[in-house]
Amino acid sequence: MVRSPAQPEGRTRTDKARRTLSIFGATGSIGVSTADVVLQHRDSFDIEVVTAQSRAEELAETAIRLGAKHAVIGDPDRLEVLRARLAGTGIGVAAGPAAIVEAASRPVDLAVAAIVGAAGLEPTLAAIDAGADIALANKECMVCAGGLFNRRAAAASVRVLPVDSEHDAIFQSLEANNLHAVERITITASGGPFRTATLDEMRRATPAEALKHPRWAMGPKISIDSATMMNKGLELIEAHHLFDIGSARLDVLVHPQSIVHGFVTYSDGSVVAQLGVADMRIPISHCLNWPRRVETATPRLDLATVGTLSFEKPDLQRFPALRVARTALENGDWATNILNAANEVAVQAFLDGAIGYLEIAATVEAVLDVATGTVGGTELDTLEAVLTLDREGRRLAAERIDSRGRRAG
Template sequence: MTRRRVTLMGSTGSVGANAVDVIRRRGGAEAYEVVALTGGRNVALLAEQARELRPELTVIQDEAAYPALQEALAGEGLRLAAGDEAVEAAGGMPADWRLAAIVGAAGLRPSVAAARAGGVLALANKECLVAAGEAFLAAVAQGGGALIPVDSEHSALFQIFEGDQLKAVDRLIVTASGGPFRSWSRERMEAATPEQAAAHPNWSMGLKISVDSASLFNKALEVIEAARLFPVRPDQIEVVVHPQSVVHAMVGYADGSVLAHLGAPDMRTPIAYALGWPERIPAPTPKLDFAALSRLDFEAPDEARFPALRLAREALEAGGLAPCALNGAKEAALEAFLERRIGFLDMAAAVEATLEALAPGGEAYDLQDVFAMDARARRFAADWTHDHRRAFA
């Protein structure tokens, strides 16, 4: 039997390492032909994964880390490369299944290369859909492959959205845990540290998405992601806070039925779904114990403390490159917060100021326009954070 050819972009990240775990438990290099693995800077983990999975190509994005990778894999007979272009080229190598799990807009070029190459694109890198929207979907169409969302909420929607009942779809509901500041006062949030923001109550994730979960910017991106993936109007997409993170998403239909997707908060479930698609395969995720769970709570998000959701709706309404500007500005503001130059709530203020100043609208755009707007929004937001920097202990 021929082994399925898989590529993992961002294999050293939280999603990437979970994907390696799913693949390992399904037979690893004996069951899959690993075409390419890409990492950013984590030489030790990338080398360990490469030794185990024997990829055709192993790429480290950070060129300064290349000598260390060469040293770590000396004598293994593995092909190595470094740099942004090598990551992008890895995305386009012939494969049957590719995981896009680089964090942020940095994943855009490699994910586009993967999309254009066809096959199954398992997309965790939501920023591609948010920033590049229709241009990214055009790349997927050009490749003729299948786009399978890995974000747990969108994997859930993908599984319960009855595409042949489009007229009867009333609303999509994505859940949010509410993050570590769900019950904090605005005053307390003003002074929140990156460590407090990164302490997600339910999910174990990368640093940036954890902080985005605390500000609900992750949910804001997910609302835009859902609007790109499913043929519904933005006003049909709702967010509800659900602190247990057991119900990932729901679809409401015209007859009053609501289909919900439940699962443990473990990324190996949506990764296994995308890896097995169109079949279901086992994942090492713990089974839900309903008796132990005993209750599921839901509440409305507080948009006064979490303006990110309103900003996402406004960006969707403005259309065109507005979501791209939102994402670029958010990434620059997040960087400033992680470096303790601005406060937690300043992130949303920086994004709002950027959207107001650049006023990106509903014009048609291509990938070059996306890169240009991303850069403009980052620059504007970085300047804003410079002008509004504060002294933190």
């Protein structure tokens, strides 16, 4: 759970003038932006570890640019490429999922958790257990195992700083002395590439069309989640765990300009919001340097040029993923775990051409219906329980997609 920024508990790792940092998922969009922020303030950070799943060449380049001590590639088949690229640099190399978890156990002040999907959970928990504060860019950690995640963070006395622009906006908008007076938390959505599309147009949508986000440059999985608005559902779940607030007091508004990233409504009617241009380096810099603020080489917001800010309620008929995710949130951690697993499988199936765009949310909802009768109420009190349920969600989703393919054939 995020602790309020105005309630420091003595001098902490985040107060240090120079911080040790590890970046997990260094070649993805968040990792690349993180590297840019670090390089803008090179004297403020010592880089312990950078990791990637398969982009060995990009990982080697990042490790050299940042002066990292270690580089770890998740795919063992890419180890020799990484080793060759880093030969003579003195940078240590390793490969495989276990090596990433081991790297996460190295002591640092702050670990940037930017590995996409449920694969990021185990290394992030390892970093927590090692005492690192977490700059959390992997919402699936909270979606898969929010209760367990928060308990482990509390036990290790580490801070979780939200990197997602929406959650960082809420983090900045919360007033420490008025947490009891929070009436509602609202996160915003751009609406994605299909904000004004008809259901028939969405039914015929191709992966290439769904990947064309109007505002953000992101990886394929999160781009598809944005297109379906499942990302907003996942963000509602993450907000519930980060800020300890129930579903009834969480809201989503579509805001196509992506200027207002989130806001808090207080019981006296006051609304406190965070605004900024659509540039992930802003929330990343906030988390890497918190509680200080430092200059960033990002465009400045010019409201006169923007001119108009518009807001609208999400259409749950065209974007049912948001409704499905909220239902899962209200059913508990087991349901959000299944939701995430089924969604990851369904998104990949869509990208592979196995199912249509509208079938992504339909697949997830069908899997949740089945899982309610088989694994509903499962307690997620250990990492193994979390991973076991995740595997079951993936199996059910793959089974449904395969059976639909056989019927269609």
